[in-house]
Amino acid sequence: MSATNLKCRECGSQYELDPIYVCETCFGPLEVVYDNRALAADIPALRRRIQGGPQNLWRYSDFLPLPDGPPGPSGRNSSRVGLAAGCTPLIRADRLAERLGLAELWVKNDAANPTHSFKDRVVSVAAARAREFGFEVLACASTGNLANSVAANAAALGLESYVFIPADLEEQKILATGVYGTNLVKVRGSYDDVNRLCVELSGERNWAFVNVNLRPYYAEGSKTLAFEIGEQLGWRTPDRIVAPVASGSLLTKIGKGFADWLELGLLDGDLPTMNGAQAAGCAPVATAWAEGRDFCQPVKPNTIAKSLAIGNPADGPYVLDLAKSTGGSVEAVSDDEIRAGIRLLAETTGVFTETAGGVTIATLAKLAERGEIGHDESVVAVITGDGLKTLDAVRGSFEAFEIEPTFEEFTTKVEGTLVGAR
Ligand SMILES: *Cc1c(COP(=O)(O)O)cnc(C)c1O
Numbered sequence: 001m002s003a004t005n006l007k008c009r010e011c012g013s014q015y016e017l018d019p020i021y022v023c024e025t026c027f028g029p030l031e032v033v034y035d036n037r038a039l040a041a042d043i044p045a046l047r048r049r050i051q052g053g054p055q056n057l058w059r060y061s062d063f064l065p066l067p068d069g070p071p072g073p074s075g076r077n078s079s080r081v082g083l084a085a086g087c088t089p090l091i092r093a094d095r096l097a098e099r100l101g102l103a104e105l106w107v108k109n110d111a112a113n114p115t116h117s118f119k120d121r122v123v124s125v126a127a128a129r130a131r132e133f134g135f136e137v138l139a140c141a142s143t144g145n146l147a148n149s150v151a152a153n154a155a156a157l158g159l160e161s162y163v164f165i166p167a168d169l170e171e172q173k174i175l176a177t178g179v180y181g182t183n184l185v186k187v188r189g190s191y192d193d194v195n196r197l198c199v200e201l202s203g204e205r206n207w208a209f210v211n212v213n214l215r216p217y218y219a220e221g222s223k224t225l226a227f228e229i230g231e232q233l234g235w236r237t238p239d240r241i242v243a244p245v246a247s248g249s250l251l252t253k254i255g256k257g258f259a260d261w262l263e264l265g266l267l268d269g270d271l272p273t274m275n276g277a278q279a280a281g282c283a284p285v286a287t288a289w290a291e292g293r294d295f296c297q298p299v300k301p302n303t304i305a306k307s308l309a310i311g312n313p314a315d316g317p318y319v320l321d322l323a324k325s326t327g328g329s330v331e332a333v334s335d336d337e338i339r340a341g342i343r344l345l346a347e348t349t350g351v352f353t354e355t356a357g358g359v360t361i362a363t364l365a366k367l368a369e370r371g372e373i374g375h376d377e378s379v380v381a382v383i384t385g386d387g388l389k390t391l392d393a394v395r396g397s398f399e400a401f402e403i404e405p406t407f408e409e410f411t412t413k414v415e416g417t418l419v420g421a422r
């Protein structure tokens with residue numbers, strides 16, 4: 001294993017690789033550190049090894065905090081690793097690029113994961129690590145997608161699970177969680193209330209809360225999005241990434257993944273410009289960015305992008321740092337812009353995303369409109385979840401024809417109306 005320690009992101013204090021997440025000295029968040037110097041000695045061999053690995057995120061085991069390296073050459077050791085996340089499509093989106101006046105646009109479709117969101121990446125890593133620590137119960141505080149993924153991964157691994165969600169979550173996400181046989185707890189409150197309860201519970205129960213006491217390991221899973229994009233582009237970085245921000249972990253770790261691989265020499269290029277995307281109804285990071293602050297003020301969420309509705313984002317300050325140091329930004333878009341973003345992506349690429357993806361596409365459109373994206377840039381928009389999970393967002397956004405089963409009805413009521421409309 002090349003993961004060596006946990007390290008405080010604020011004061012640099014080092015810790016053993018234990019199920020802990022805050023620094024005892026300064027209460028800063030802990031992060032996994034690696035020693036990959038040996039791997040850097042032969043980059044062509046390292047690339048071959050990755051390419052020969054399993055067709056899922058375990059091909060990047062050298063860069064993940066697992067004690068025993070890869071789970072077997074075929075990646076089929078499912079009793080240890082559960083669902084196989086990752087290796088999702090990177091789609092060239094020329095028609096969307098044309099609509100927005102962009103040159104080279106890619107859509108990273110992470111809705112194509114086992115439970116249809118990028119959360120399978122973080123849960124895979126946290127769950128594998130939880131097994132190594134000997135935990136028998138998996139748990140989480142969720143805005144929806146994490147609930148799906150924890151319940152499913154626990155089922156795949158034969159672990160018990162407790163999933164805590166805000167009671168007003170989308171019905172699709174509640175159904176797609178309960179079906180796995182988890183202990184589903186609907187909390188009357190916001191995500192931030194749910195999270196506070198889980199922080200308290202994690203001190204009282206010997207459970208692996210994937211995004212509380214296992215958070216340093218969980219967060220590492222998001223780096224695999226950067227690794228995959230780099231590998232899929234032919235071992236180079238794109239010029240720009242547009243990705244949604246809830247707690248801020250995803251965007252920061254995509255940046256970290258690129259930085260780590262650039263430093264090792266695995267990728268050509270520079271660190272991409274990082275643009276964070278938030279819903280105006282829950283935009284503590286975008287607001288701090290607009291006001292030039294380096295800290296976030298908590299807000300009460302009110303948006304259709306419930307998967308991003310974290311009013312008090314733990315990694316907000318790191319998102320602000322990263323946006324600044326890469327020449328990017330953090331933007332906010334309205335619920336109507338989110339709905340339009342979902343439709344625009346669907347109509348130009350055939351990819352149907354949930355509200356979080358609408359936030360990403362609306363932000364991309366806004367940046368393009370402002371002329372902030374250069375004409376020679378390669379841009380990757382990160383689509384993090386599936387549209388079937390938030391169907392209400394598109395309800396009423398189009399009309400269908402309803403006719404009797406006759407030729408006459410078709411020509412008058414369908415073709416007739418279409419001609420008339422022209
Ligand atoms: C959780 C989530 C995010 C962002 O997560 P972070 O808390 O910022 O890491 C983005 N999109 C979707 C669909 C999510 O479920």
Ligand SMILES: [Zn+2]
Nearest residue numbers: 008011023026
């Ligand atoms: Zn510290």
